[in-house]
Amino acid sequence: MQNQDVTRLDAVATNSAASRQPLYARRKKIFPKRASGSFRQFKWIVMAITLGIYYFVPWIRWDRGPFAPDQAVLIDLSSRRFYFFFIEIWPQEFIYVAGLLVMAGIGLFLLTSTVGRAWCGYACPQTVWVDLFLVIERYFEGDRNARMKLDAAPWSFTKLRIRVIKHATWLVVAVLTGGAWIFYFADAPTLARDFLTGNAVPTAYATVAILTATTYVFGGLMREQVCTYMCPWPRIQAAMLDETSLTVTYNDWRGEPRSRHAKRAAASGASVGDCVDCNACVAVCPMGIDIRDGQQLECITCALCIDACDDVMGRLGKERGLISYSTLNEYNANMDIATRSGTCGVTPELVRSPDGTFSDKLAHFHIGKLLRLRTFIYFGAWSAVGVSIAFALATRDRLELNVLHDRNPQFVQLSDGAIRNGYTVKLLNMVPQPRTVVLKLDEDFSGASMTVAGAGATNVLETEVTLEPDRLKTIRVFVRADPKDLPGGANAFEFVVTDPSTGERAEYTATFNSPEKPQ
Amino acid sequence: MSDKHVDEISGVPTTGHEWDGIRELDNPMPRWWVWTFYTTIVWALLYAVAYPAWPLLTGSTEGLLGYSSRSEVRSDLAAADNAKSGYMTAIKEKSIDDIIADEDLRTVAVAAGGAAFKMNCVQCHGSGAEGSKGFPNLNDDDWLWGGSADQIQQTVAHGIRFTKDGETRDSIMPPFADVLDGDQISQVSTFVASLSAPVHNASLVEPGKTVFAENCAACHGDNAKGNKEMGAPDLTDAIWLYGSGEDAIAAQVRAPRVGVMPAWDARLGETAVKELAAFVHSLGGGEK
Numbered sequence: 001m002q003n004q005d006v007t008r009l010d011a012v013a014t015n016s017a018a019s020r021q022p023l024y025a026r027r028k029k030i031f032p033k034r035a036s037g038s039f040r041q042f043k044w045i046v047m048a049i050t051l052g053i054y055y056f057v058p059w060i061r062w063d064r065g066p067f068a069p070d071q072a073v074l075i076d077l078s079s080r081r082f083y084f085f086f087i088e089i090w091p092q093e094f095i096y097v098a099g100l101l102v103m104a105g106i107g108l109f110l111l112t113s114t115v116g117r118a119w120c121g122y123a124c125p126q127t128v129w130v131d132l133f134l135v136i137e138r139y140f141e142g143d144r145n146a147r148m149k150l151d152a153a154p155w156s157f158t159k160l161r162i163r164v165i166k167h168a169t170w171l172v173v174a175v176l177t178g179g180a181w182i183f184y185f186a187d188a189p190t191l192a193r194d195f196l197t198g199n200a201v202p203t204a205y206a207t208v209a210i211l212t213a214t215t216y217v218f219g220g221l222m223r224e225q226v227c228t229y230m231c232p233w234p235r236i237q238a239a240m241l242d243e244t245s246l247t248v249t250y251n252d253w254r255g256e257p258r259s260r261h262a263k264r265a266a267a268s269g270a271s272v273g274d275c276v277d278c279n280a281c282v283a284v285c286p287m288g289i290d291i292r293d294g295q296q297l298e299c300i301t302c303a304l305c306i307d308a309c310d311d312v313m314g315r316l317g318k319e320r321g322l323i324s325y326s327t328l329n330e331y332n333a334n335m336d337i338a339t340r341s342g343t344c345g346v347t348p349e350l351v352r353s354p355d356g357t358f359s360d361k362l363a364h365f366h367i368g369k370l371l372r373l374r375t376f377i378y379f380g381a382w383s384a385v386g387v388s389i390a391f392a393l394a395t396r397d398r399l400e401l402n403v404l405h406d407r408n409p410q411f412v413q414l415s416d417g418a419i420r421n422g423y424t425v426k427l428l429n430m431v432p433q434p435r436t437v438v439l440k441l442d443e444d445f446s447g448a449s450m451t452v453a454g455a456g457a458t459n460v461l462e463t464e465v466t467l468e469p470d471r472l473k474t475i476r477v478f479v480r481a482d483p484k485d486l487p488g489g490a491n492a493f494e495f496v497v498t499d500p501s502t503g504e505r506a507e508y509t510a511t512f513n514s515p516e517k518p519q
Numbered sequence: 520m521s522d523k524h525v526d527e528i529s530g531v532p533t534t535g536h537e538w539d540g541i542r543e544l545d546n547p548m549p550r551w552w553v554w555t556f557y558t559t560i561v562w563a564l565l566y567a568v569a570y571p572a573w574p575l576l577t578g579s580t581e582g583l584l585g586y587s588s589r590s591e592v593r594s595d596l597a598a599a600d601n602a603k604s605g606y607m608t609a610i611k612e613k614s615i616d617d618i619i620a621d622e623d624l625r626t627v628a629v630a631a632g633g634a635a636f637k638m639n640c641v642q643c644h645g646s647g648a649e650g651s652k653g654f655p656n657l658n659d660d661d662w663l664w665g666g667s668a669d670q671i672q673q674t675v676a677h678g679i680r681f682t683k684d685g686e687t688r689d690s691i692m693p694p695f696a697d698v699l700d701g702d703q704i705s706q707v708s709t710f711v712a713s714l715s716a717p718v719h720n721a722s723l724v725e726p727g728k729t730v731f732a733e734n735c736a737a738c739h740g741d742n743a744k745g746n747k748e749m750g751a752p753d754l755t756d757a758i759w760l761y762g763s764g765e766d767a768i769a770a771q772v773r774a775p776r777v778g779v780m781p782a783w784d785a786r787l788g789e790t791a792v793k794e795l796a797a798f799v800h801s802l803g804g805g806e807k
Contacts, residue, residue, distance in 0.1 A: 412656065415659065420659075454622065
């Protein structure tokens with residue numbers, strides 16, 4: 001036909017077969033170099049604190065008297081109690097734990113919107129254990145270059161010995177990690193003895209085995225792959241960042257154009273940035289990325305590249321902070337200066353005065369920038385939940401009362417014409433001390449009296465009940481009333497339980513059923 | 520056979536079939552899959568030998584391990600029986616009063632009795648033991664044959680007017696239709712009704728009292744309070760097995776209806792009877 005005239009367009013499908021990449025990518029081994037500096041120091045401290053909390057908390061004792069365990073933090077699944085120092089939580093009070101989880105969630109929003117992925121970089125168990133495993137690896141195999149050499153070397157007795165010792169040490173750490181976990185669920189000294197003598201429950205061994213395997217695999221073998229491929233947080237946290245959040249940033253505006261031969265370049269009259277392309281930032285990165293490529297999903301903001309770069313800058317006699325914690329706003333403002341709003345490439349002369357100091361037009365981060373509506377809202381919500389939990393916890397009842405009316409029969413007529421209703425009364429003594437409480441009918445229910453099954457109290461208005469420590473007591477109570485005193489049908493009244501020694505009081509509105517009276 | 524064909528892009532041989540230019544790559548199966556497959560075959564063979572598997576005419580092969588789900592149930596039941604055997608022995612050996620005095624034993628006996636009640640008693644007495652016309656409510660405090668625990672046990676064990684049991688509780692109220700005339704029946708019915716409620720015709724009360732003293736007091740007592748020895752009901756209270764009011768009483772005087780309760784000793788055994796008695800006693804009307 002006429003297709004001779006058709007113009008050929010220069011269009012290529014984005015997923016054309018020629019350029020398609022396979023979905024599977026082989027892992028490239030990472031050999032993070034040891035960094036030193038203030039952030040590395042801070043990470044050591046965080047590691048010591050978090051691991052310390054994890055390993056030692058179950059061993060803290062807390063005296064609760066003879067009727068409750070003396071472990072400060074204990075999740076007692078078999079008797080369904082959770083102990084946290086002076087707080088004891090029953091299953092129906094799990095709302096407090098839910099509140100803590102809400103706080104943790106909002107707290108993470110708050111943290112991320114201000115200091116970026118600080119959780120990932122410093123406090124996440126994956127990060128902490130990978131750090132620990134790297135310490136072990138470095139101890140046995142040496143730093144980056146030695147490890148790379150060992151890895152590339154053919155198998156020999158020495159290599160085998162080093163590798164076996166390394167993996168064995170990792171496994172010991174993994175076993176200790178899994179082992180520490182179970183102590184939160186039972187009396188730690190007893191369980192430790194039972195565990196070592198083979199007398200602990202199978203669940204304990206299974207839990208330790210599973211956690212040993214996950215710690216060893218995640219911390220030793222998979223490392224950065226867990227963050228990159230398995231963890232949802234990088235995706236979620238990235239969505240919470242905005243242009244006023246602090247992130248680890250390579251400041252191109254002073255680094256570019258980078259040059260390995262800065263002096264030679266400068267001598268020949270070319271303008272060069274501060275980056276000497278030494279790759280120290282890449283070598284220390286536990287994720288194996290190059291921060292100079294900009295913000296990346298893989299970056300956990302551990303700031304080790306800041307330490308590495310600051311060290312190099314210091315040795316070259318330049319200002320530290322070529323890689324720094326910075327917000328997108330400052331970065332963009334400074335890039336505008338360095339590129340004349342994008343009209344030219346990064347030009348070092350634009351950010352520096354002739355005497356070599358930085359231009360005073362440059363934007364700098366200051367702490368006040370973190371105070372903005374978004375962070376105030378997060379902080380407000382976070383503290384509102386916290387204050388509510390604290391208030392609820394401080395004012396919660398430790399004596400409770402639940403009443404179930406008999407389903408069948410609804411009421412019973414007695415030989416003297418009185419009406420009797422049966423109830424199952426549950427008294428909750430939520431403190432680890434035995435106590436004697438008084439159960440009574442409210443005064444407004446005139447003419448009524450109650451009988452406690454099996455206890456001997458017959459037709460009384462109030463009766464004492466002895467409660468075991470930290471237990472629920474179920475009693476059967478029969479209440480009788482004269483129909484002449486009642487309007488007929490269902491009548492609401494209150495069961496009241498009081499502890500005379502503490503003044504605690506709980507009420508339950510129950511129903512007393514009686515025959516309908518003809519109108 | 521078709522020619523060996525190798526796919527140009529992947530370099531993998533195809534199966535040799537072609538459908539409109541579409542060919543199927545003949546990749547080898549993943550090794551882990553193949554080994555899993557072989558393992559399942561081995562597993563299936565071992566399983567078929569170790570466990571009941573092959574159908575025979577009247578059953579199946581038994582398997583080397585001798586496993587059967589039926590014997591598993593049997594051993595589970597035995598374990599459950601064993602777990603509660605301490606309580607069961609105690610209930611069997613102790614008297615009903617001792618059982619009720621012991622809080623633990625009472626709890627177990629009441630629970631067991633409640634279960635037995637739902638199997639054997641609810642058909643007449645109702646699921647809440649609330650009874651109905653002619654079938655006594657076991658929750659209240661009015662007892663024809665006595666409401667103490669051992670009296671209840673006696674009633675459950677041997678029944679009422681149950682002729683197959685020699686020790687059954689037995690009594691019969693004679694029909695008074697032939698003994699008293701119509702006026703006397705109205706008089707005595709009105710008198711009995713007046714003992715617990717206001718009546719329509721108060722003038723019949725006095726003559727009725729005389730009729731009662733001459734004909735009824737022998738069993739129901741001079742004060743009409745009844746006699747539990749012979750199951751004669753208390754006529755002064757608010758509880759009426761066959762209905763309250765003059766008419767219902769008159770009908771009962773003329774031609775009394777009585778109920779029959781079977782004896783449970785022979786059918787359930789002494790322990791279950793004790794448990795039932797403990798349960799009925801716990802319903803709220805039990806006497807000391």
